[in-house]
Amino acid sequence: MIVVLKYNKCGSMKYISHIDLLRHFTRAFRRAGLAIEYSEGFNPHMLINLGTPLPLGISSSAEYITVRTVEADGKTFMEKYNAVAPAGLEATKAFTLESNPNLAGRTVAADYAVKQVGAEKVRREVESVVNLLSLEMPITKKGETTVKDVAPMVNGVKVYPDSLNVCLAAGNTTLRPDRFTEFLAEKYGFTVKTAELWKYEQYVREGGVLLETDLYLERLSVKEEKGSEI
């Protein structure tokens, strides 16, 4: 059986790297006494898939972990996990599936909100970047700056009274929300606080449109048997 947990990554846990995150889960599952399936071989490890890596320092309420387990019921699994979960890595939803939904491979985009000051004045310009055919953004990596056309990676930009919300490519190709919102802020003359950046939704592509991961998982979930009626 497959259980997918939706969980938060926030508080001091937002500073945990992807590789250390895996360590936290294996330890929590062992504390919970959950029966996880193991790989074969010289160094057996728990059969766990983490989703798309979240850049360090960003909080999230929409992370997903896929676990192969003999525990049949996702809800009980979640309760046992939450009883021993580190603060900031609590599970909020559980899905029970028959096969691996391959979230890491299917995830294409995510929604983020960042605290902003002064963007309302330039709201129209900021929101219209989503319609641009090309948007050149400088990207600095290890001291070298290159210019990249990020227009195809931007799915949505909205300005709210104190937040800037963006929907960006995440998965096989990823546009980092901290870099992108800082770029917009500089370009249009407002400020963003990337220390308060939150990811709140994650999408897969289904039939050419974006589908919320929760809805996708619900469709795949094992339906609870309702007592048969004759």
Added chain:
Amino acid sequence: MTQDEILLKVEKPARYSGGEYNTPDMEKECDVRFCICMPDLYEVGMSNLGLKLLYHVLNREEGTVCERCFAPALDFRALLKENGLPLMSLETKRPLKDFDILGFSVQYEMLYTGILYVLDSAEIPFYAKDRDERYPLIVGGGPSAINPEPIADFFDLFMVGEGEDMIVELTALFRVCKKKGLSRREFLKKAEKIEGIYVPCLNTPARRKTVKKAVVRDFEHCFYPTAQLMPTLEVVHDRAMVELFRGCQNGCRFCQAGYYYRPIRYRSEETVEKLCKDLIRETGFDEISLGSLSTGDYPYLEKLLARLTPIAKEAHVNLALPSLRLSSFKKEYAENSRKSSLTFAPEAGTQRLRNVINKNVTEEEIREGLSAAFDQGYRSVKLYFMLGLPTETDEDLMGIVELVRNIRRLYFEHHKGGINITVSCSVFIPKPGTPFQWEEQIDIPEMRRRQFLLKDELRKVKGVSFHYHDRETSELEAIFARGDRALSALIELAYRKGAMFDSWTEHFHYEIWDEAMNELGIDRRKYLGAQPLDKPLPWEFIDIGVTRDYLLREREKAYRAECTTGCDKGCKGCGAALFAPCDEVKKK
């Protein structure tokens, strides 16, 4: 920038974020705030068992909250400074100078500048004499407290010996004195009466008082934390640890821990089993290390493994047995751990020199042990040796080469190809509290000659890689190991000139130390040469239980290349049993 914003800009921010699973209640009502400071990075400091022990011991005390602080990496430190922020604790992000007590754990000599680095980052004066009641009480402890003199001027007091009981007594006294509004000096006078407490400003080289090290008397029943802090990022020793026993029966004459942690106190296999079960449930680690100074000498090891193996298997937990002696390496132990690599420390290449240092292992035992290991499928062997030991000649060094050749031959009796022998050679450092505390350390040109002699000879043996310790680091370690109070000024000057993280090869700059020694007119041979037998050594006011007479007798035997059998073969009267009941004496 706030600390939160700074964290977005530094490498491995999880080092500073705190929030580990199993963090005790930090909000509880308290009147003593303690912060344990590790003068090293998070990954190193969090690997230390002593930190976990004392941290949880303090936090279960009513009215005491204990937090942690590690040395900040250079990038984080630079940003703190740039933004005018002092170094803060991990748990509640409180500036260090707002604590009642800062307790530094000093694991070894090369961390001395780290102490100043942490104090500097926390905006606290280095010298005890420059600090009044407005600053926290600065306390030192850990293995380096066996000779606290080189850093004595920086500390208000030291905890010498085992800390679990002493630290509770100390905080209780602090609480009472704080309530009564007593001065720092009045508190120190009272603290001095607690067993193991050394107050440098009241106990000076001119007016010495003996300080008896503190020892846990009831090791079997003393508190052991099983809900241990879970590190947020991968640390050096990323596993649960259980101490099987304290002390060591072997008495290798170079080994400080072997004398310092006497007497021997075993934990029963029932207690160890219970601790392991609790650790699995409360930490979830995938490995438990059954630790001690010489795990193969644990008398209940077979019974324990029979109990633990099925439990570990069911929970998918690996049992690690560090510090096995070659002679105790048996088939059944090897089966319990992953067959990656074997590590053994013969320490010397000839039987004569092994007798001198009292490393009671024979070539025959080495053959038997390794034969069993190769049968088990091990293909990689790590061998540790020491160079520059008392009475060592080139013949002894050639003995290392010969031993390695024999091991190689033995390997090919079991396997074809794929051999991997690593030979690591450290430099002998005469350490306080050992029979070799009076010996000289060979000088740097001689170290170099011996290292290169070995290197050239081992190059001729295929499948062997050779590593050796940095000579300058070894020399400095030896200077500090036997240092006196004159060295505080050296540590301060070297720090001011930029020395820090000296235990990290890439940060160690010998030139700085060299320059500082020259400027202060410090004669290094005074510390490195043979010490006179008829005068007390700077640290001999500390009574570790093992008597001076015993150490001198062992030294005599070393020069005659005579062995002393283990404590299990009869008590030799070292003196430590007067401090606490010794389980080897009790057995008789």
